[in-house]
Amino acid sequence: MGALDAYRELKGRLDGTVYLDEPMNRHTTYHLGGPVALYVECASVHDLGVCFEVLSAEQLPWAIVGKGSNLLVSDAGWRGAVLTLTGQFKEIVAPPLPGEQADEQAGWSADEARGRHSIVAGAGVILNTLVQTAFKHGYSGFEFAVGIPGTLGGALAMNAGTASEGIGTIVSKLTVYRPGVGLLRIPQSELHWSYRASGIAPGDIIVESELKTVPGHTVQIRAKMEASLNRRKATQPLTKPSAGSVFRNPPDASVGKMIEDLGLKGYRRGGAEVSPVHANFIVNNGSATAGDVLAIIMEVCRRVKDEYGTELQTEIRFIGFE
Ligand SMILES: Cc1cc2nc3c(=O)[nH]c(=O)nc-3n(C[C@H](O)[C@H](O)[C@H](O)COP(=O)(O)OP(=O)(O)OC[C@H]3O[C@@H](n4cnc5c(N)ncnc54)[C@H](O)[C@@H]3O)c2cc1C
Numbered sequence: 001m002g003a004l005d006a007y008r009e010l011k012g013r014l015d016g017t018v019y020l021d022e023p024m025n026r027h028t029t030y031h032l033g034g035p036v037a038l039y040v041e042c043a044s045v046h047d048l049g050v051c052f053e054v055l056s057a058e059q060l061p062w063a064i065v066g067k068g069s070n071l072l073v074s075d076a077g078w079r080g081a082v083l084t085l086t087g088q089f090k091e092i093v094a095p096p097l098p099g100e101q102a103d104e105q106a107g108w109s110a111d112e113a114r115g116r117h118s119i120v121a122g123a124g125v126i127l128n129t130l131v132q133t134a135f136k137h138g139y140s141g142f143e144f145a146v147g148i149p150g151t152l153g154g155a156l157a158m159n160a161g162t163a164s165e166g167i168g169t170i171v172s173k174l175t176v177y178r179p180g181v182g183l184l185r186i187p188q189s190e191l192h193w194s195y196r197a198s199g200i201a202p203g204d205i206i207v208e209s210e211l212k213t214v215p216g217h218t219v220q221i222r223a224k225m226e227a228s229l230n231r232r233k234a235t236q237p238l239t240k241p242s243a244g245s246v247f248r249n250p251p252d253a254s255v256g257k258m259i260e261d262l263g264l265k266g267y268r269r270g271g272a273e274v275s276p277v278h279a280n281f282i283v284n285n286g287s288a289t290a291g292d293v294l295a296i297i298m299e300v301c302r303r304v305k306d307e308y309g310t311e312l313q314t315e316i317r318f319i320g321f322e
Contacts, residue, residue, distance in 0.1 A: 002058040003037035009054045016043035024073040031241045032290045033073025036082045043087025052179040064205050066154030070243050074320030075290045085124035094119045094137050117213045123153030123206045140216025141170050143224035147232045153206045159193050168193030172212050176204040196315055237275040240283035248313045256280035262303050269295040
């Protein structure tokens with residue numbers, strides 16, 4: 001009865017929307033995943049409070065997701081609640097740049113002006129919307145993130161980025177919602193960013209971030225963004241559903257190269273395949289199940305362990321496989 005009772009209770013009390021038995025193939029870039037007991041679109045901090053009050057009373061497990069672009073959800077789904085952020089968490093405050101003259105008048109050198117301009121964005125903002133907003137305002141520093149799918153919250157949780165840049169480097173503050181506690185502001189000095197990890201405490205939900213910007217020139221920003229997008233188009237299988245890179249690179253090694261050298265490009269299970277374009281992507285050819293993707297993950301892990309002695313770790317996150 002837990003999920004049904006929680007659904008009834010939440011339905012009348014949220015600013016956002018709650019769905020019962022919601023199929024997750026609608027909410028993942030893999031287009032895979034069975035139903036979760038509850039799918040809750042939280043539109044405000046009030047909603048998060050109500051949600052955790054009800055979920056804890058009904059003893060339901062929960063997970064926070066963005067756009068599901070780094071997720072594999074089991075075909076059987078999950079008897080828990082998946083929370084996502086909408087409404088007030090989709091706001092961006094990006095003041096227009098006052099311009100170099102104003103910086104000079106304020107007595108700031110170009111170096112001092114860095115970091116004094118910032119964008120504040122909710123964690124439900126689509127990352128690419130943020131990149132475009134920065135570009136329109138003449139803010140530099142976000143170009144590396146162009147083309148990374150998902151939300152700002154997901155990007156921050158994953159410290160998303162490229163081989164050389166991660167979003168963590170441009171954060172000045174994070175605001176998280178800690179169930180049972182409420183909102184906490186965490187300055188950059190207390191955050192421990194690492195390869196595809198933010199270091200936030202388990203169970204914290206990122207709700208907002210202040211991001212440092214550097215005044216830039218639109219022509220140069222556009223050129224960097226185009227170069228980034230072209231690199232993606234040339235190296236990633238963007239025409240087929242995937243969740244991006246499946247495995248983390250082991251220290252000083254490229255997992256894509258390791259998998260390719262094992263001859264596993266094009267390796268298939270059911271409707272899933274190791275992409276012939278990029279060996280660290282497993283794509284859905286249209287008829288894949290989450291079970292097919294998982295079978296490939298396990299086979300790749302086995303072959304890499306046998307051949308190189310390396311235990312691979314996944315970059316993608318899992319729901320419903322316990
Ligand atoms: C075609 C393609 C290309 C990609 N290229 C890249 C790339 O170049 N670089 C890169 O780093 N990634 C890449 N990815 C992976 C993915 O897009 C990123 O990890 C993205 O930042 C995930 O965002 P999301 O909103 O979809 O998060 P989800 O996939 O929904 O969630 C990912 C993780 O973040 C957590 N999370 C989400 N929101 C919050 C929140 N508000 N608070 C706390 N935790 C939260 C979830 O619990 C989960 O553990 C790619 C994916 C695809 C499909």
